[in-house]
Ligand code: HEM
Ligand SMILES: *[C@@H]1O[C@H](CO)[C@@H](O)[C@H](O)[C@H]1NC(C)=O
């Protein structure tokens with residue numbers, strides 16, 4: 001007897017659904033438990049002290065397995081204070097002690113908040129997302145809290161602000177600069193005069209970011225807020241720092 005396609009198709013369907021069933025029933029214990037919810041106490045177990053456990057890090061309530069970075073995150077690593085907790089604020093404050101290790105972002109600027117969201121993007125790209133921390137950023141059902149939504153909205157404002165600032169700064173030529181062993185640091189303008197200009201407070205993340213050197217033409221030198229480099233002539237094109 002020839003195999004009839006009317007018999008073959010049901011057999012194929014049966015085989016296929018059986019293997020699909022096996023596939024999902026094997027997978028489901030894992031997928032059902034992902035994303036897993038952590039309490040702060042649970043997360044603290046994964047701080048790298050117990051080398052039999054993975055090292056986990058929380059940022060904005062997202063939990064990542066950072067075991068492959070244990071030279072940074074393990075005991076004695078330079079960033080071990082990030083392990084077993086959510087110390088989101090320290091990603092911009094750099095304060096890895098005491099109260100500095102908090103997930104509270106109160107008082108940070110929109111560009112600082114944006115920087116923390118970028119750190120979370122870094123962890124998404126680089127490590128494995130394993131779950132959510134119940135607390136400030138996720139409720140006990142794993143839903144984002146108002147606080148997280150507020151943080152994301154603030155980060156978006158920070159991004160807009162930086163974009164606007166970039167356009168603003170593109171209107172003025174930046175100073176050239178170089179550093180050498182013999183000469184030290186130098187800034188100069190091919191056209192115009194080097195001046196330090198204060199960036200808007202919201203942009204000034206750190207002391208380093210708070211000013212830029214730009215080149216101004218003679219008729220612009222009277223503008224408010226332009227700072228001549230210390231020890232540099234008013235009409236010098238080049239300043240040694
Ligand atoms: C707010 C201050 C800072 C924070 C929050 C911070 C955070 C981090 C984090 C989380 C990593 C690990 C990234 C990974 O998982 O691969 C890292 C790596 C690194 N950081 Fe920082 N950092 C800060 C300041 C600095 C400073 C001031 C320096 C140098 C002067 C520095 C140099 C480095 C280097 C070289 C690495 C890479 C190390 C490696 O891959 O072996 N960091 N930083
Ligand atoms: C990690 O957590 C354990 C248990 O909570 C604690 O005993 C240990 O001191 C912590 N280690 C570090 C490096 O913070």
Ligand SMILES: *[C@@H]1O[C@H](CO)[C@@H](O)[C@H](O)[C@H]1NC(C)=O
Pocket residue numbers: 095096097098099100
């Ligand atoms: C870190 O934060 C704590 C608490 O806010 C503060 O007492 C301490 O001076 C800060 N340390 C540094 C290095 O900024």
